Amino acid sequence: MPAVMDLKIQNLTNKDSQQKVSGLQSIPVLEIKDLSISLRGANRQEDHTLVKKLNFTIRPGEMLGLAGESGSGKSLTASAILGLLPKSLHVSEGQIEFRGKNLTRLSEKEMRCIRGKEIAYLFQNYQGSFTPFIKIGKQLIESLRSHEKIRKADARKKVLFWLERVQVPAERIFSSYPHQLSGGQLQRVSLAAALMFNPSLIIADEPTTALDVLTSKKILDLLADLQKEVGCAILLISHDLKHLLKRANSMAVMYGGQIIEKGLTENIETNPLHPYTKLLLRARSVLTQTVPGKLAVIPGEPGLVAKQGCSFTLRCTKSSEKCSMVPEMQLAEDSHCTACHNLETEEGN
């Protein structure tokens, strides 16, 4: 029996999908509506669209994992939310609503008040977040006082409190220069720097890529544990599916600048719908077998994106004539959606 035959497939408007995608009832912290990001051309017609019509929602306490191979548009999405797109790129369509405010309409000055405070971020390049010749404690106190009216002594207490919460020797790290810390310690300090503002949303873009496997795991576990305590929302970006499957409540899978599947993590893991998601999961399971099986590879050249229609069609073994048209997002079950023309004809997993 084809895996998705039992499921009721229905076309969704954006509004429907925003309402049905999450079982959580609270008001979203972040709503991305039809977001497109383009490289500026000589005029609007010559813009080149890199990220196309994204829709997703994150609610308080939720961790949404954004997955997809290199070049799929994950970091551009993060940069657009933070208002940090390079000058050559712009939000060409759609809205980024953060706690009811459309961020695409805010001035740089207004964005600066939100960025780093209400929306905190953790990047792969954590070393670049610190000034090399200023001690960690001083940097964190200055950062706190640039956003909050707080006495120096109280700021010191708050910084030390958060350094303890991220499980580093607080007093020693406070008095150290960045170069005296390991990569794992610096990323923990970045986490303290993010959490001390009590943000509503943390954007973590490949925060552990530069770290070894064990340190990465410990830091992501710490992030997930602290999130449960403080209740903020997290957008966790990773090309490593296993990190997301383990920790995210919900996931969105990107290919070639489009979201091709999204839903609760357990549904995506147990019943992937899009051919690309199925291949991603199969490629991952090989690595988790004790005795390695036949290597599962995604066919075609990585990053090969169709100029029109479904972005994955040039690498898809299920591709058909219909795939030259952009597939609509369709609701399969619960909050689980995918954009694929060949769902009904897809044979099993």
Ligand SMILES: Nc1ncnc2c1ncn2[C@@H]1O[C@H](COP(=O)(O)OP(=O)(O)OP(=O)(O)O)[C@@H](O)[C@H]1O
């Ligand atoms: N400043 C830029 N100018 C032109 N194109 C860009 C720019 N930044 C990114 N792109 C292109 O946009 C697409 C998406 O890039 P993005 O960095 O968001 O991918 P990603 O999914 O985050 O990949 P990775 O996991 O390697 O970071 C890629 O094709 C990339 O080449």
